[in-house]
Amino acid sequence: MATRHVLADLLAASEAAGLPPVEMESVGGVDAASRVAAGEPFDLVFLADDALRRLADDGHVDAASLTPLVLSQVAVAVPADDSVGSPPEGAAFADAAGVRTALRDASRIGSSTGPSGTALARMIDEWGMTGELDGRLVQARPGIPVAKLLADGEVDLGFQQLSELVGQPGIRILGVLPPDCAIDTVFSGAVATVCAGPASARRILGFLASDATVGIRIAHSFATP
Numbered sequence: 001m002a003t004r005h006v007l008a009d010l011l012a013a014s015e016a017a018g019l020p021p022v023e024m025e026s027v028g029g030v031d032a033a034s035r036v037a038a039g040e041p042f043d044l045v046f047l048a049d050d051a052l053r054r055l056a057d058d059g060h061v062d063a064a065s066l067t068p069l070v071l072s073q074v075a076v077a078v079p080a081d082d083s084v085g086s087p088p089e090g091a092a093f094a095d096a097a098g099v100r101t102a103l104r105d106a107s108r109i110g111s112s113t114g115p116s117g118t119a120l121a122r123m124i125d126e127w128g129m130t131g132e133l134d135g136r137l138v139q140a141r142p143g144i145p146v147a148k149l150l151a152d153g154e155v156d157l158g159f160q161q162l163s164e165l166v167g168q169p170g171i172r173i174l175g176v177l178p179p180d181c182a183i184d185t186v187f188s189g190a191v192a193t194v195c196a197g198p199a200s201a202r203r204i205l206g207f208l209a210s211d212a213t214v215g216i217r218i219a220h221s222f223a224t225p
Helices: 004-014 031-038 049-057 097-106 113-128 146-151 198-208 211-219
Strands: 044-048 067-084 109-111 136-137 157-161 170-178 184-191
Touching: 004 136, 004 198, 004 211, 031 044, 031 049, 044 049, 044 198, 049 067, 049 184, 067 113, 067 146, 067 198, 109 113, 109 146, 113 136, 146 157, 157 198, 184 198, 198 211
Parallel strands: 109 136, 109 157
Antiparallel strands: 044 184, 067 157, 067 170, 067 184
16 A cells, blocks of 8 residues: 555556556555465566565565565654645654654554554564553554544654655654664565566566656655665
């Protein structure tokens, strides 16, 4: 879901460049991986890189076709009336110590159900703070972005991929996580082993990862992996 908007624009550019059109369906990553593993007749699959590699190991996508497309960084946001999340400049805090202080000061902390939320929970555990924050960690319900939790006052500190926070109402983005505790996710594409036209699918992947699409990635607050 984190890549649905950038993928739509990337695929539109691919079609405009003369490549075959692609009909895209965006669902949660766990659901997507399960459907691919079940053998549904998809041609291309876009997921977090580690999930896609697991599908490749199990023979559901062509490992040789796996292509990194975008790099997503986790950002930090707070509620802000009459505001819209704007792309930040730099990190939200100077270092990991600042993040830990913010976590301790927050009454309710929001995170996503995707890879960024899993990584945040792991990091909190590694810091030995899971017990300290017990009862204050709120995982967004499926289909509900962290930005909505912030705007609705359900949480007062939120962590989610930057691309999911930018442009959302009722929030202020403080910045991405600092380098010493950054959570970065690479999203990749691959050709499904049941693909009916693998050669065309590979050409599309090559275009999506090319320099011709850098501007689209930047416009959606993604970096090049």
